Amino acid sequence: EAGVAQSPRYKIIEKRQSVAFWCNPxxxxxxxxxxxxxxxxxxKLLIQFQNNGVVDDSQLPKDRFSAERLKGxxxxxxxxxxxxxxxxxxxxxxxxxxxxxxxxxxxxxxxxL
Amino acid sequence: xxxxxxxxxxxxxxxxxxxxxxxxxxxxxxxxxFWYRQYSGKSPELIMSIxxxxxxxxxxxxxxxxxxxxxxxxxIRDSQPSDSATYLCAVNMxxxxxxxxxxxxxxxxxx
Numbered sequence: 001e002a003g004v005a006q007s008p009r010y011k012i013i014e015k016r017q018s019v020a021f022w023c024n025p026x027x028x029x030x031x032x033x034x035x036x037x038x039x040x041x042x043x044k045l046l047i048q049f050q051n052n053g054v055v056d057d058s059q060l061p062k063d064r065f066s067a068e069r070l071k072g073x074x075x076x077x078x079x080x081x082x083x084x085x086x087x088x089x090x091x092x093x094x095x096x097x098x099x100x101x102x103x104x105x106x107x108x109x110x111x112x113l
Numbered sequence: 114x115x116x117x118x119x120x121x122x123x124x125x126x127x128x129x130x131x132x133x134x135x136x137x138x139x140x141x142x143x144x145x146x147f148w149y150r151q152y153s154g155k156s157p158e159l160i161m162s163i164x165x166x167x168x169x170x171x172x173x174x175x176x177x178x179x180x181x182x183x184x185x186x187x188x189i190r191d192s193q194p195s196d197s198a199t200y201l202c203a204v205n206m207x208x209x210x211x212x213x214x215x216x217x218x219x220x221x222x223x224x
Contacts, residue, residue: 104157
């Protein structure tokens with residue numbers, strides 16, 4: 001079974017620029033998550049999708065972050081404009097449903113200069 | 114009160130000892146609980162899931178759940194240096210059906 005695929009692995013941008021991350025979940029997984037993990041902290045849920053609908057985006061900074069999962073499969077997360085405090089690893093995870101274990105991708109390490 | 118709380122550590126144990134990792138959560142209605150291991154620079158990987166009160170064993174790992182006390186723990190028997198990592202507790206919150214992670218406990222197993 002192929003795992004969760006994420007790209008890019010690394011990204012360096014200057015503040016106020018925009019960036020996008022892509023995630024392809026495990027086939028058949030209805031639930032998709034985006035997390036932000038700052039060094040030394042646990043993953044912080046940004047947004048959770050069930051198929052192509054949003055379950056929870058209460059911790060997503062909506063003035064600069066956006067995410068979509070239009071066809072209920074892969075997903076993109078965008079930051080525009082980026083701030084210095086957005087430097088983190090962005091993790092995508094998927095699960096069969098919201099009560100099942102999540103499987104994580106390798107993450108995207110974002111550095112803001 | 115944080116939704117999921119863990120002692121940040123570091124927790125240091127000698128090789129061969131039992132490592133005990135603890136986690137408390139705020140949502141009394143939560144039903145699904147998970148332990149993940151995260152090596153430095155890597156993504157979290159699932160170790161155990163537990164859904165019912167009591168103990169669940171898998172090899173050297175035992176997860177313990179007490180819903181009345183809103184407490185879940187992970188025991189690692191015969192700890193090995195390769196067990197050195199950060200251990201994350203995750204809870205599926207009933208109130209909004211999404212996942213919350215603790216900050217993680219860093220474990221070091223000394224040879």
